[in-house]
Amino acid sequence: MRILLVEDDEALALGLTRNLERQGWQVDRLADGRQAMAKGLVEQYDVCVLDLGLPGADGMTVLREWRSQGAAQPVLVLTARDTSHDRVAGLDAGADDYLVKPFDPPELAARLRALKRRSEGRTSETLRLGRLRMDLAHRELFLDDEPFYLSPREFALTEMLMQRAGRVLNKEAIVAKLSSWESDFSENSVEVYVHRLRKRLAPCGLAIRTVRGFGYVMELDAPAAQSQPA
Template structure:
């Protein structure tokens, strides 16, 4: 999952981006409204975390521009401007959630998980595919009774595949979801992650299949 964090407080931006990356999200960070609006107009994000008091362009103007272009990303407003009028204005402009500073980190993380579940069209916190289970609250996988200890990129790839089970996930969508602008992910690297996932899933009769020239999808091993 890919997140754009728009925050002009540099220390807060550094702390939140580190927290999100540790949780396995791909994160891009900008510190002013003009940069945020420009980046959101050309890149695909699952979630935008948006401060309101931004240099050059107010956060509400960024939100208005996004929704005018029918940008489908979920938007969480994260601001000290917490009057009822401000909250109503932000929600009416198309924000999906509104969190007032200062905030509890646990609540912040839970709201992000909830927004991303909603963004993916998922109504339950647990997804099952054969013996594979994905718990979206903890963002953890288990295979039967055993927990799967996965590196961040493999976990992110498997999350994409299980939340879109039955559909081919294009290679371009994988790259977009797993990387920020500062990262690089080659086709060979994706194939390596896929190969490792196949080995992990094989004992449960599951695999990751290749749709040649398109992408990958989660499937059961045919016997």
């Protein structure tokens, strides 16, 4: 999951970034409202965490501009303003959720997962394909009932492919989701990671098929699946 975190409290932003990155998410961090306004309109994010008290432009102005320009990414407003009037104003401006400071980081993470789940039309925190099961809440992967370990980026790519199982996932979407400002991720990187995953997932009865000029499709590899024990 790629997240835009807009928070001008440096200590809080750094702590949140580290917490979210430990869960394998890509986090881009900004502290200025005007910069956030522009980035939210040109970059692709799974969810945005937006403080209201920002320099440059306040969070409410940023949110209204995003929505007026058609930016549809889920937005969680993060603020110390805790009155009913403030919450109603934030939700009416286009926020999808509202979390008041101080808060517990695990609650923030759970809310972000829920926003992403709703945006994808899912009701479960579990993805399944063949013998592979992915627990999105705990960032764990299982082959049958045994843990199956992948690197954070391999896990993120597998998640994207499982979410679109049987449908094409294009390279541009992979680059957009797995890149961050501090860590570039090119189309050549995609090819390297897909090559790795093909080898890792072959024993699971899964195949990653290249659709030339478009991208990749994850699907059941029937012969391999039949050769595995039930």
